[in-house]
Amino acid sequence: MSTETLDFEEQVALQLAQVREELLNRLRYSNVVHDNKLFALLNEHPESDWVAHLRDYSGPNYKELVDKLERLEATQCQFDLGLFGFCSDCEEPIEDTRLEHDVTVQRCQHCESQLKSRAQ
Structure with a gap:
């Protein structure tokens, strides 16, 4: 694996962590009860299940972050499969x-x- 590929992989891992943290913080500190419940739901499930829950239960305010999370997870899978x-x-x-x-x-x-x- 080239150094450049490792840099890309590190970049994806960092962005994944940042997006997940931002989602959790927005849900945790929201004044909307539904968002707080979604926060609790995400904490009960592995990160690999988050996109499905977010697609099912989050509103349009989270669409951009959920889309980004989904793209980053797809990219991570490409690394895992050697297809990046x-x-x-x-x-x-x-x-x-x-x-x-x-x-x-x-x-x-x-x-x-x-x-x-x-x-x-």
């Missing part, structure tokens, strides 16, 4: 500049462009 840095569509290496900009990116520039053009 490869495009999920064409399986070619993702450009380093794209990964440096967003370590959770899933596609190379070409495939991302193709996806966006099909969506229009």
